[in-house]
Amino acid sequence: xxxxxxxxxxxxxxxxxxxxxxxxxxxxxxxxxxxxxxxxxxxxxxxxxxxxxxxxxxxxxxxxxxxxxxxxxxxxxxxxxxxxxxxxxxxxxxxxxxxxxxxxxxxxxxxxxxxxxxxxxxxxxxxxxxxxxxxxxxxxxxxxxxxxxxxxxxxxxxxxxxxxxxxxxxxxxxxxxxxxxxxxxxxxxxxxxxxxxxxxxxxxxxxxxxxxxxxxxxxxxxxxxxxxxxxxxxxxxxxxxxxxxxxxxxxxxxxxxxxxxxxxxxxxxxxxxxxxxxxxxxxxxxxxxxxxxxxxxxxxxxxxxxxxxxxxxxxxxxxxxxxxxxxxxxxx
Numbered sequence: 001x002x003x004x005x006x007x008x009x010x011x012x013x014x015x016x017x018x019x020x021x022x023x024x025x026x027x028x029x030x031x032x033x034x035x036x037x038x039x040x041x042x043x044x045x046x047x048x049x050x051x052x053x054x055x056x057x058x059x060x061x062x063x064x065x066x067x068x069x070x071x072x073x074x075x076x077x078x079x080x081x082x083x084x085x086x087x088x089x090x091x092x093x094x095x096x097x098x099x100x101x102x103x104x105x106x107x108x109x110x111x112x113x114x115x116x117x118x119x120x121x122x123x124x125x126x127x128x129x130x131x132x133x134x135x136x137x138x139x140x141x142x143x144x145x146x147x148x149x150x151x152x153x154x155x156x157x158x159x160x161x162x163x164x165x166x167x168x169x170x171x172x173x174x175x176x177x178x179x180x181x182x183x184x185x186x187x188x189x190x191x192x193x194x195x196x197x198x199x200x201x202x203x204x205x206x207x208x209x210x211x212x213x214x215x216x217x218x219x220x221x222x223x224x225x226x227x228x229x230x231x232x233x234x235x236x237x238x239x240x241x242x243x244x245x246x247x248x249x250x251x252x253x254x255x256x257x258x259x260x261x262x263x264x265x266x267x268x269x270x271x272x273x274x275x276x277x278x279x280x281x282x283x284x285x286x287x288x289x290x291x292x293x294x295x296x297x298x299x300x301x302x303x304x305x306x307x308x309x310x311x312x313x314x315x316x317x318x319x320x321x322x323x324x325x326x327x328x329x330x331x332x
Contacts, residue, residue, distance in 0.1 A: 015081065018067035021088035025060035025095060029053055032099075041105050041188035046213050048188050051108065052099040054212070058229060059091050062165065065232060066140065069158060072150060076143040083143075087136040094129035097122040105188030110197040112182075134169045141166050152259035157239040160266035161232025164273065168228025171221055171277065201283045209287070216287060219280035228273045231266075238265050251312075251319035260311045268304030275300060 035049035042048065066087065070080050101108035101122060109126055113119050141162045148155050187193050201219030214220045239262055246252035275296045276286065284290060289297070 013071050014067040015070040015084045015088075016067075017085040017088040018063045018070070021092055022060045022064035022067060024092060025056040025063065028095065028099065029056040029060060032056060032102075035102075043102075043105070043107060043188055044185065044208075044213075046208060048102045048105055050211065050213065052095060052102045055095045055098055058226070059095055061233060062229060063088060063091060065236070069144065070140075072158075073143065073147060075147045080140060080143045083136050083139045087133060087140070090129050090132040090136065093125050094133065097125045097129070106191070107185075107187060107193055107195065110195045112194040112196045130172065134166075134173065137166055137169050152255045153239050153242065153262050154236075156259050156262045156266070157235035158232070160263070160270075161235045164228045164231030164235075164266075164269065167273065168225050168231070171225045171228065174221070201280055214286055216285045218285060219283040220286070221277070221280050223280055223286050224273050224277040227269075227276060231269050231273070234269065235262060235266060238262060251315040254315065254319075257311065257315040260315075261308065264304060264308045264311060267307065268300060271300030271304065272297075 032049040032053035036047045036053065039047065039049060043051075066084060070077075070084050073080055098108045101111070101119070104118065106113075106116070106119065108122070111119050111123065144162055145159060150158070182194070182196050183198075184192050184194050201215075201221065208214055209216055212222070212226075214223055239258070242252055242258045242261060246258070252258060275293065278296065279286065279289065279293045284293060
């Protein structure tokens with residue numbers, strides 16, 4: 001670009017490889033939705049197209065978020081650009097391999113079939129791709145944490161959200177190295193496939209919920225993985241909502257108040273992720289919580305509510321004390 005040309009602005013300034021990655025995966029999500037509707041082949045009771053649909057949607061959303069976020073950096077931009085590019089390439093390769101296996105009617109992750117040359121070629125992509133994505137995510141998180149990327153409220157949302165997303169990417173690695181359950185299952189072609197692991201805890205494959213396929217007969221580490229990975233979007237949306245509400249509510253116009261509210265939400269969200277992780281590790285389905293799990297959820301909810309109410313009450317009181325009274329400008 002010539003020095004005389006204006007710098008791109010708006011969405012055109014977003015990290016290009018990540019933006020392209022997000023667009024490709026969004027298109028893939030739509031195509032997989034069509035596949036779910038038209039193709040009746042199944043793997044472990046769900047459409048062969050559900051897995052690439054879920055991965056496509058999740059990574060399209062997250063890649064788009066990163067593409068925007070990297071435009072907010074004032075330090076380490078070059079490093080972040082290259083790492084973001086690596087993240088985009090690894091993500092496209094990972095989801096692409098998942099989609100190829102889905103189209104073939106067989107399993108992607110945990111597939112130990114050594115008789116299939118295509119599976120043998122894709123397994124290194126599926127295993128190493130996860131590590132590349134996680135390492136790239138860690139580097140991006142470090143770069144972002146070293147600087148301010150906006151106002152206090154936005155900065156807190158981004159930092160807490162990146163921490164959650166990083167945790168969400170590490171959780172799958174935990175079950176990959178600890179939950180080894182060799183077995184043989186049947187793919188959509190009727191072939192017996194050796195698997196070295198499963199998503200379920202207590203029940204390796206589980207009997208999944210509609211769409212998510214999270215186990216209803218045991219624990220499932222995909223639950224905390226999902227909630228943690230998308231925490232950054234939740235916190236960013238909350239920040240935007242608080243800024244919009246500040247137009248009508250004076251007590252929200254203080255950036256510090258919005259930052260505290262975002263922090264309170266992040267505290268509650270971290271608590272939610274901790275509880276569902278603990279629940280999964282105990283081999284318990286998300287939809288079948290026991291008393292201990294319900295008590296933990298209640299404790300997180302109560303703590304978050306108390307902190308939030310205190311912030312709101314204090315902010316409203318301070319804002320009220322600053323409002324000019326009708327007689328303040330009267331000359332006696």
